[in-house]
Amino acid sequence: LQVELACRDEGLTLNHYIDLSIRIDNVMRSRKPTRPFTTPLQTQPSTASTPEPMQLGTTKLTIEERERRIRNNLCLYCGQAGHIRATCPTRPPRPSTSVSEIRSCLSRCEIPVLLISDGVSIETTALIDSGAGGNFIDKDFVRSNQLPTLSCVSPVSVAALDGRPLGPGRIDHTTIDLILRLEPGHQETIRFFIIPSPQSPIILGFPWLNRHEPTISWAGGIITHWSPYCQQHCIHPVPKTPPSASTPPLDSTIPTEYHDLLEAFSTVKATELPPHRPGDCAIDLIPGAVPPRGRIFPLSQPESEAMEKYIKEELAKGFIQPSTSPASAGFFFVKKKDGALRPCIDYRSLNEVTIKYRYPLPLVPPALEQLRSARVYTKLDLRSAYNLIRIREGDEWKTAFSTTSGHYEYRVMPFGLANSPSYFQAFVNDVFRDMLNRWVIVYIDDILIFSNSYAEHVQHVRAVLQRLIQHKLFAKEEKCQFHQESIAFLGYVISPEGVAMDDAKVKAVRDWPRPKTLKELQRFLG
The missing domain is CATH 3.30.70.270 (Reverse transcriptase/Diguanylate cyclase domain)
Structure with a gap:
């Protein structure tokens, strides 16, 4: 596959290389090998294969036989009913590099990240993988760092690009919203699907790439540039100098570390009508009680x-x-x-x-x-x-x-x-x-x-x-x-x-005059 890619135009983009790799892989798989095919990717050793009864592209079905099997809902591989060629139980697996492995080889880079959950910072690495269909986090990593989780409303099915189930094949839990911080100054709130992923604690997949559109140096494994969306919503530069003491701003009593969270001190939002919540104040009256009626107080x-x-x-x-x-x-x-x-x-x-x-x-x-x-x-x-x-x-x-x-x-x-x-x-x-x-x-x-x-x-x-x-x-x-x-x-x-x-709370007692009469002593004792 590498030899084939080396003969192609060098001006192709990453996505073009990925699509081209998939097409080349499909063609190479359909060929009958005449010699062992080696690849730098790690694959399981090939086992001796038994002759296949009707391998399409090798022992061809006649047109009449093919039409007969299609008409009678028979397997195009073994000729039996009850399944199709893709799931034929008599068809042995063919050792080859999967499409997902090819894509992962070409479209991955690992970067250091800081994950923040309720104020606790966790330094780890994230794998940027354009072949991943979501943002994932390792189940053992979640457990060891005691990250809060949520149950999915309904299980989410997940599979690799070649159709194989990924991990258990379905996802039942996600994390809560976590803060993900990347250098330099990139910060966002993100939620991860939880899967077994011992090789990578965090996987940032295609949805993350599609949202942020970073420019990535795949050779160097670094992000060189962020999109306009990130410049506006995710980049939070840390102030290098404190505000001038001569002209203090309105928020001068709040440390600069929290200036991106000034909403928590908003006097305007505090006057907005809050929403109804599960913890609304209930006023339950004693059964049979009459609604009270108070008097109107005179005012100056x-x-x-x-x-x-x-x-x-x-x-x-x-x-x-x-x-x-x-x-x-x-x-x-x-x-x-x-x-x-x-x-x-x-x-x-x-x-x-x-x-x-x-x-x-x-x-x-x-x-x-x-x-x-x-x-x-x-x-x-x-x-x-x-x-x-x-x-x-x-x-x-x-x-x-x-x-x-x-x-x-x-x-x-x-x-x-x-x-x-x-x-x-x-x-x-x-x-x-x-x-x-x-x-x-x-x-x-x-x-x-x-x-x-x-x-x-x-x-x-x-x-x-x-x-x-x-x-x-x-x-x-x-x-x-x-x-x-x-x-x-x-x-x-x-x-x-x-x-x-x-x-200040004990001053009145500490400075109480020493009692000199019985009445003063009684007053002191209460």
Whole structure:
């Protein structure tokens, strides 16, 4: 085959060489060999073959006999019924190099890649194979690296180019969406079919080549150029210099390692109505309970203005809607530390007749035991956390509240419901299930990321931010802290030296004046 190819035009493209190789191979197979044919490809030693009864092209059938077999649905090889020539059980296999082997020899190159799964980086190699009909990953590689998998909705049949089953012949599982990073700066999200492939951990097949259209040096085994599609969607150059300190950009508090994930801090997207999910907040009432009806609270002039502004904004976002519900709760304001007004709904009567959802909140001290070897910390605070969960469809009327300007109900989970903390904790636990207590601790809307090294920490933070974007959750940039050697979290100060109480939380007790009278002592003891 190599001799035949050497006599052809040298200006042919790779695909032309592949097609030409297949045609030459088919012609060579149809010839009756007069001498042993050798090939540099590794093939199984030939065994002595028995004479074949009617090998087409060697012992020819007469026209009448051929027509008789076709008319009577008989095998063109042995003349028996019940099968065709291609599957004839009496036809011995002929040793020859398969088409897939020829194609693989001509159309493969192996490159180093970085595979990232939930922040964990795995260095390996990928085989670029234009003869592969999909993107594949080795089953043992998936198991040894504990990559999450998904079951196929229906098994996918897979075969080599010559029709032989590939591996078990069908695929039942895929990976989840993984990050595949190639040099220089090429990154994409990709999902692999899982097959036994001990020779190559990862195979990037024709669908990958068709999408990215890279220019490949097959002799050197490197990618020399990426397509315009990749230049626009996949190439992420790393900033070489930090932003100017004199004119800091809006995202200056976010390290440059995460500037391609700024969507996770979007204030605009955080105001969009979230989709319905399996974890929507349900409000199940005790059987026979009467929908509660609260009173309307009088508001001062500043509070009335703040209420009108709040109602207008929430209606515009779609978070609330006008209601005709028989239920009602009171609406009022409480002052924040900075003097701003926080809207509150009096759901105490509703909570009394609500069936409680007993999903547990994390026990913080045991969770902090996971941080013993950590050296780098990042803390994220979710923006409008409860409002990122929808009320279960059909339960919106139970959240109705009354103001001096109208009657409204929530479409998103408000503050004040008895089950709000449990529903939100259940939701974020599902979102970060595979990361919890490995490098992430989540307590309602507070997220702590911890790692043993800086390089590892960057990958962990990126994984969390990507998960936030995927589930339409958003962090509050002004309350986030990145790459800290010591950090305050839920009343504790965490550092490589250990865990201590936050001084700000114990200051009132520590600085309590020494009691001088019995009354002062009683006050101190509570």
